[in-house]
Amino acid sequence: MVLAWKQARNRTQPDPHYQAMLRYKEVPQWWYLVLFALCFFAGLAVNIIGETTLPVWGYIISLLLGSFIAPFSCILYGLYGSGVATNQISKMVAGAVHPNLPLANLFFASWSHQVILLAVNLANWLKVGQYTKVPHRVMFATQIYGTLLGAGLNYAVMTIIVNSQREILLDPQGNNIWSGSIVQSLNSQAVTWALAKQMYGVAGRYLIVPLGIVIGLAIPVFHWGLIKLIPRLKEWPINTALIVAYSGINYYGNTSWIWSSIAVGIFSQLWLRRRLPRIYNKYNYLIGAALDGGSQLVIFILSFAVFGASGTAHPFPTWWGNPSGNPDHCL
Template sequence: MAGGATAPVIMVSYANDLKQNENAPSEPLVTVDDKIAQVSTASGDERGVPLSSENEDTKFLKGHPVLETGLEVSKYLISARDDGDPAFTFRCIVLGTAFTALSSVITMLYTFKPVQMQVSATFLQLMIFIFGEAWARITPRPDKIKVKWLRGTLRILNFGQPFGIKEHVVASQIASSGNNGLSGIEVYAIERLFYDRSISASTAVLATFSISLKAPISTRSVFKKVFGGASSNEGMGLLNFTLDWQYIQSTYLSLPFKQQINTWAGYFIWYPVMLSLWYGNAWGAKTFPFMSASLFSANGTSFSTTSILTSDNVVDRAKLERVGLPYLTSSTVWGFFSQNLAIGALITHVLIFYGKDMILAWKQARARTQPDPHYQGMLKYKEVPMWWYFVLFGLAFIAGIIVTAKGETTLPVWGYIISLLLGGFIAPFSAILVGLFGNGIATNQISKMVAGAVHPGRPLANLYFASWSHQVILLAVGLANWLKIGQYTKVPHRVMFTTQIYGTLLGAALNYVVMTIIVTNERDVLLDPVGTNVWSGSSLQSMNSQAITWALAKDMYSLQGRYFIVPIGILIGLALPVIHWGVNRWSPRIRKWPINTPIIVFYSGASYFGITSFIWSSITVGVFSQLWLRRRMPHIYNKYNYLIGAALDGGSQIIIFVLSFAVMGASGKEHPFPKWWGNPSGNPDHCMSSSE
């Protein structure tokens, strides 16, 4: 699932390009027609060009546009200028490489946290901008050097030369691409934790390249489930507010308001469903923890993955009959079900509501007639030839063939090919949703379902199948996102293509190193079904649970299986947008509502494990930013909204980076803070003591 990084990137590159429209009225929120939106730099140099000769229905408040649509963002926040400055430089490669290291390490750390996050793209851009400007200002200028060879060397090193927008974007793309190979690294971590095996160095290299309170205990227990959420798998965090920005993040400062509304609708479905499943003892819920992504035995103890496998990591039916089928918590069943609902709804929703737009976009791309001025401004640059893509695909494909044929993945070559085809089918639907709503849904569940159907009894094959399949989707969405950013900032297509590959491979190598260190040093807590508020293996536990249970799909998800409702979710999901379409035809008023069924149903079960205390804080941030600040104080929102979010993201992530290694034990030795009321030895919400 890719985030909407486009807006923050553009805000950094063009933060000073937005100028107050002098011709706009100062009265609150009125419609202005026949005005030209002028884009200029802070110094007043008119290097920008008008994007339109009319403002249509754009609203202005005190001369500043109130941004309501993506078109208005493109018109008023993004300049169509192209300074012709160099994009691929020594400086951008060095800065991109350095910040890839920071981005990869922090993202890998969050893989083993109760909530998974990625480094803020805007924060990376701000840091690269600061270092790029310093490089330009404090290094000697070549034109003041008399020695010819030294002068030429300094020019190659970009000493004393202005730090351009295109350099900035390319360096930022390299740093942000460093997490494109994360999916493969997660598989290696699961192998180390749950299968007691470490893959060979050659397999890792080739596969990474290819994949890239004082009440009674009973009362406190209820309060913990409903209101707790500061610790992993504790509760639903209802009305729980946190000031910990590492979990809030700037996502809700940048996502379109229509996306946020659908997310909130999903959350309000999630609360009653979770409680109903638990207190209704659905699927034997009360035998297991309220929230956990782990597998359990029938008596509620942790289920050992290796207890039902042969030495080749294939299910041993004799062992399975002796040990018994694994169980899932009710929260996990609902999480899996809601993911399938969302996948089915995604396909139908896109076809019904955006099918005509897809056909039009395809025709315009083929004829190069897309009217977007940013697209037209890029026509002077050479496109990436298709043979570049074919060569890259060929190399990655061959690497994958070698891994499946020679590595101990238990995945046959034909299964590897099916995984790529499946990812290629789903990728366009995910890309469209991300492009329209700024964020997407998790689609890796369908990869595990198909893997379980074609490779029964092979959980490790399931993991590799899903990793390759889902990576196709992630890379397609990520590449499209960054190519659009390159279009907005006029970075040549070939530079964007090359640097993204470089950043992906560099980041994957660093991810692998950090994963190995953390899994080695924090193995016990990562295997704990509950975890702590510092470390948690919930994400990896969930991936492994899916792999094991789908490898046993005939026993667990068939018509006679315990969790038959899960695969049926896709069929139900396919029908939801049809119902939505029918309601729209019946009531034109509802047609104006920005309802998106895939997002609603996905978020109705997305938080089935981990920390939940951030939910209400995130909603508050979204309401403040998108509902109030954007509409009432556009002069502040347009200039500072994304930058403030990036500053908060960056500060919290740098602190987590330092604390993880210096205090929390990622480097091997823990140096905990003293215990006091604000840092209790037991439950951080003070709901239960450590012994309860």
């Protein structure tokens, strides 16, 4: 991280994509400072006027916590194209700082985690802009425009879906299209971490949850120790942190997306990258961005035209690929 910071300050980063971007005017630092000030005071106003029960000092601490974690998350994502979820750390700190205040816990974790999530997403797309040679200032303006447009569009779509699918979203089970499980889990976690001493303490029923962080930390250390004892293990490119992090994803919801992701990943990163590196280097990132944008557009259209986001659903015919029960063919 220190080396990357020095290379950025001195403009000595050897990456050819970075060097090619030096022809464009860089975004002045004061643009980011002004944007930060506007967002900080806007968030402060929302926090106070919204009666979140989160004190101003708690709001500031949540932003500082997110700012501390964000660089490490960006480094992980830059190195491996993936990261380790840190939203539970925000909730743990919130429970320790604001005990018995579930609403304050919810907003503390939201402010803190959004700093991390948005930092990774914005850095990711800045990197895509670098690969596609979009000027720095154009990317800056585009990201602000996209963020504001997305906020308004997401709020409008959310309001329509919540009003039209209210009963299903309130059902803990949901169905194979609509589910409020993620929002319900955020609410449940805010309540439980506000009662952290009773729920997750030594005498609590769920002590294993905070111990999970200790276990997750110990596994990479154990792997590192094995490499010291058996140096040949270093030849195996295994990242135990990512393995442990992703091992807990498959316990809820649909899982069919995992197999399609694995198929696309193997084709892109294993076959195409090795067999046709010229085509991979020229088109892979462009195709990836196109697939992301296309998927979101198709989901938006299907949600309203087929899945009943506006009230009336027009379901697809039932067949092997679209069973009447669980779409993953799980019993």
